Amino acid sequence: MKSLTLFIVFLISLPACAAQLTVESGSGSRSWQTAELLHHPAAQTLHITDDVSYKRNMTYRAIPLATLLEGIKPDDHLQAVALDGFAAELAAAPLLNQNGAKAWLAIEDPAHPWPPLGKGKPSAGPFYLVWTDPQASHISPEQWPFQVVSFKRQLPVAERFPALRPDPALPKDSSVNQGFVLFQKNCLACHRLNGAGDAQFGPDLNIPYNPTEYFAADFLKHYIRDPQSLRQWPQARMPGFSPTVLPDNELELLIQYLQHMTTRKVNS
Template identity: 65%
Template sequence: MRALFAGFFLLLSLPGLAADLTLTLPSGTRTLTSAELLQHPQLQTVEIAQDVAYKRPMRFLAIPVAALLTGVKASDHLQMVALDGFAAELPAEPLLQSTGSRAWLAIEDPTQPWPKLAKDKSGAGPFYLVWTEPQVDHIGPEQWPFQVVSIRGMASVAERFPALLPAKDANAEVLAGFAQFQKNCLACHRLNGAGDAQFGPDLNLPHNPTEYFAGDFLSRYIRDPQSLRRWPQGKMPGFSPQVLSDGELQQLIGYLRHMAGRKAL
């Protein structure tokens, strides 16, 4: 399946060939090509001081994401899906705002492809969610999906995947950890078989990481995966204290530990 995705992306990245973005929103479903989006009246050049995917300053042709979200309300929930199965769960409110952290859909011009992300990898196109002033509203790296092919309105995570929910009597720390899981983990991982991501392993089945990481090794792994499992093909990023504070990290681990006792049968 990954080989099919890679071949599909190679096809998309051929010079002169436009890519498609599918929008499934309250206003209906429509498909826009990169050529159409590059003619959008709100298209402009956006400077990103420290790009998450490229890890350096970048400049993109982009339009405000809000310009695409016809009929979407601040209380709605959206999902952006990438070619490789990464599925970013995003509340609509920050995507709609025009102050503070602002969301932009960067559009790759097929005649001027973006750089590769690494020597043996493709670029971040055809579409990439980038943010200006991300620090204002604490936008994390999992909220920068690249190689995006669709944006769709969805019911909330709790409504769609009850197997992710903590027990009704769970304390505030566990509930806060559930919020951190949705923000930082659900784009790549399932839990109890629940979730839309096709990228990383399930975090509760057959075993929860709190069951096999002793001591503080799980915290260290989340901070820097390669420090514990040196694997050239490893794709999990590290979560620095600037992205996930020590308190938030412990909330996340508390949620995972809680869910180890709530395995789906």
């Protein structure tokens, strides 16, 4: 009876919002609870300047992400899955890097929760991928997934989703194939195309219509730069891609990929 009472007291004392992070390496799976990560030997206080999600300086309890990616190799491909359906496609090499841009897993302490991301919105927790010195490796905002619950080793995007591939007759270094790489980095975390992809966040970008088919002239570029300047609504979640994040030449390559994919639609 005494042991049962102690167990009940223990359960009551647990934080209500404690979470679990899972890393699937392909050969195995490992999970950590919030408390384990907060007290991990590698955990430290981390200061992030101009945080991508909070738009201000933030301080976190964080662990170098590479510490948790045992068995992951630089040429592997990972997917960060979030509570809200966001599925960020991530090359493993930058996540394992110890010089220049460095990836960290920020851990939300249920006893000291992070602020909401906006009015009526949750925080970036329970886990958030943040970067120090992101400019050193041209890290994009889409490589800062928040509300993360798992990292999964996956096959490369082109192998998993053939419907996303450009015409195989195109040279590998063609502008369309370069745009496909940029699409994976900047768009696939939120959008599907031809029904392909794991994201549950934004609309399909080819079915039934590709945005290059209904945006006139350069309005698509304008929309990508600043979505709210063309369509304003309170629930809008698409961020703007500034020239520092997506330079003009890369934006042009991305649009060439989208235009090309209008010729490669699948049956809806």
